Amino acid sequence: MLSLLLHLGIACLVIYQSLPSNKLIVPTLLMFIGGTIKYTARIRTLYLASFRMFRSSLLPSPNPGRNYAKIMEDRIALQEAHIQPLTASSPEARHHSHLAGAEGEKSLDDRTVIKVAYHYFKIFQGLLVDVIFSFDIRDNSMRFFSSRTAKDAFRVIEAELNFLYDLFYTKAAIVHCPSGYFYRAISVGCIVASFASFHVLNKHGFHDFDVQITYALLLGAVGLEFAILGIIFCSDWTIAKIGASEKHCRSLFQGSIFIEFLLKFKSESSPFALHILSARWSKSVSQYNLIDYRLKRWPKCLIPLKELFDDLKFGRVVPYDDKLGELIFNELKRKASIPLNLQSITEVCAARGKWALEHTKTGEVCEILLPAVRDVDYSESLLLWHIATELCYNIDTDTDTDTDTDNDGNISYHKEISKVFSDYMLYLMIKQPQMMSVVAGIGQIRFQDTCAEMDRFFDEKFFDKNKTNKNACQCLLSVPTEVKPANVKGDKSKSVLFDACILAKELEKFGKTKWVILSEVWVELLGYAAIHCRPYNHAQQLSKGGELVTLVWLLMVHLGLSEQFHIEGGTTHASVD
Structure with missing residues (x-):
């Protein structure tokens, strides 16, 4: 933040010193606005990507649980009145994900892989800050991954880790949101407008060499912005966001067509695939x-x-190669097939x-x-x-x-x-x-x-x-x-x-x-x-191309072979007909 304020102050001072005879004031101010937005986005990204802020963002609301004192008082009162207290299941009823076991052994297409990976990313991103998950979440995840082939399971894991990488090492977290899209549009618009305003400006009195250098810098800035836009449009986040929005709008046909178009540049089987867009780890x-x-x-x-x-x-x-992943997957699935409780999970993990x-x-x-x-x-x-x-x-x-x-x-x-x-x-x-x-x-x-x-x-x-x-x-x-x-x-x-x-x-x-x-x-x-291995170390490896051990870690979690599943809701509360 101090660096941002320092650079803003210096830029404002330079602009002020150039007044009132600055013929480039319009393109300068437009570029200043665009640059300020980009610099602010960078600072905010670094702030949000810190483990302290990430942990804070994942903390749930304070949960005191059910009112134990009142429940027990009501229970004693019912017993004294010779009324049998009734038991009821927890209101936190078990829910089953629509993804779990939905398609059996059917191979997943690229779109479904990204959709499923994003779904589990939103749930399991708390792994990196030692969040404890419920057995319901474990059961849903186990059902889905146990019904998949090894290749599809690892494809989902790779995409999920790619979301984690973007969260910590790119601006994806602030770009792929309504405010992010708005400020990105303003930033791009300012830079393009700056180039256009300079192009139509009367350049009489400027040295040709200076004009050429300015054109080169402005064209470079515009080209970089459109290259970034291309990467944003083709990212897994865009496909996942469009897929999620299809539930809430009627433009399913248009959304599906756009996703299919984007996947042509990401799918490894597509002749148009670009390695920089399709590669998720070093393999x-x-x-x-x-x-x-x-x-x-x-x-x-x-x-x-x-x-x-x-x-x-x-x-x-x-x-x-896929055979390597198949052996790992089959061995882990064999472990996950035994009845899992806290004791057996501890034994398997040890x-x-x-x-x-x-x-x-x-x-x-x-x-x-x-x-x-x-x-x-x-x-x-x-x-x-x-x-x-x-x-x-x-x-x-x-x-x-x-x-x-x-x-x-x-x-x-x-x-x-x-x-x-x-x-x-x-x-x-x-x-x-x-x-x-x-x-x-x-x-x-x-x-x-x-x-x-x-x-x-x-x-x-x-x-x-x-x-x-x-x-x-x-x-x-x-x-x-x-x-x-x-x-x-x-x-x-x-x-x-x-x-x-x-x-x-x-x-x-x-x-x-x-x-x-x-x-x-x-x-x-x-x-x-x-x-x-500490989750923090797994996260660090994502910036270096990833390691097989990190994929195995996340796969084990999804198969329930982790001690981060401990939460069970209460099952009893007093009630009267």
């Missing part, structure tokens, strides 16, 4: 592989430069591999592998399973051409997807520590101790020409591991290198089935990180 999954990282470590003399170039050298990404192992086909899997998730903290578990996955991946050649399938899908795909999840989760722990700060514990210490032990082992065993991932994994698995490392080394070092080798050898006993086990465990580890 990439970053990777960070520990063994590869240590085999290609920098020489000691260049270690001071290591941190500077680490992100560039190891910034490997793989594209997100599971970090235990639930997946306990719900495998055989009890043997659970008995052998359960200690690797139950008896260790999250960061240790993540490192254990990451190294074990890499070891199994590099020594396994049987599934490369495998065509056999089981009920969970193609084994070779489970192998590839397990590695993607493994490298992604380590990337989150090492490169995005703010997202894992709640669950990582002493993860950084474990990581550096494991790196140190790995470096020592590789330096003793390999020359540079032999340093391949496959050779490294074979050499690690050749080490005898009959005795637990902690019994030999003590617990001063937090390295988990050879504990992971033990886990990999146990996994190898299950043959091809190990890849199904690994993929399910990794989905659960991903879900645990997603639901325990």
Whole structure:
């Protein structure tokens, strides 16, 4: 606000000093009005986008609840009069969204995706400031998402996160409202009028170079305004607002035609689609592989430069595909299919591999592998399973051409997807520590101790020409591991290198089935990180292209796998016929 007042004061002073002989006073004042409106909108956007204001805007009206004292007094009076108090259901009756389960497994078109996403955005935006939701809201959301395909569920999630991004990082919140449209029209009108008034002005006495520069600046301002108008018209907000207004007006035909026209520029399947309008997140999954990282470590003399170039050298990404989302969705939906109450929700949210192992086909899997998730903290578990996955991946050649399938899908795909999840989760722990700060514990210490032990082992065993991932994994698995490392080394070092080798050898006993086990465990580890990451950190990632873990977080909430559902209305009040 101080900056706005300072700039306004300086501009007013300059205009005042140019009077009374200023031939450009009309275009100057028009541009001044348009600029003031835009600057004010920017200040207001920054003010409203702060978490403090956002939280305040979502606070409900004070609710003291029913008059408990009066209800109990009436109840006692009825009992003394020997009249049986009647019970009635809460006036806060359960309501079911018209969106929930409305179309079964029917695929959603782009218009419906935006409409549904906007509906849930208006309800669940309070997630970012820890608003607690009712079980009615949970049930409605669960019904809708459980009846969708994985692809459609993620399309809705992507659009919903896009609304959240616009809320915090663009002017959408103040542009897409009646006053926003009014002031935008005035701003555009002033800038266009400023250009027109300068164009018709008698320019006698002005230098040609100055005139050309002024034309260039004015044309740039007009072009920028119309480009912004195009983005506003083609935004999800415009489509959602028109869709919402169709309920209250008779111009359904015209509104529908306009929406269909806009979707031609947004739908990924449309030949007219513009990537800048249709893309809602990066659709990439970053990777960070520990063994590869240590085999290609920098020489000691260049270690001071290591941190500077680490992100560039190891910034490997793989594209997100629908099969990846399908596996995540099916696993989360399997969890959501169990009867959910406060206790079961807490247990499911606390599971970090235990639930997946306990719900495998055989009890043997659970008995052998359960200690690797139950008896260790999250960061240790993540490192254990990451190294074990890499070891199994590099020594396994049987599934490369495998065509056999089981009920969970193609084994070779489970192998590839397990590695993607493994490298992604380590990337989150090492490169995005703010997202894992709640669950990582002493993860950084474990990581550096494991790196140190790995470096020592590789330096003793390999020359540079032999340093391949496959050779490294074979050499690690050749080490005898009959005795637990902690019994030999003590617990001063937090390295988990050879504990992971033990886990990999146990996994190898299950043959091809190990890849199904690994993929399910990794989905659960991903879900645990997603639901325990602070909502504020999820919101921050939206400005950087988004992360898969953020999509998983919101999907888990929509499937009821969150502890932010606690509200139940009272069910009893006294009444007399």
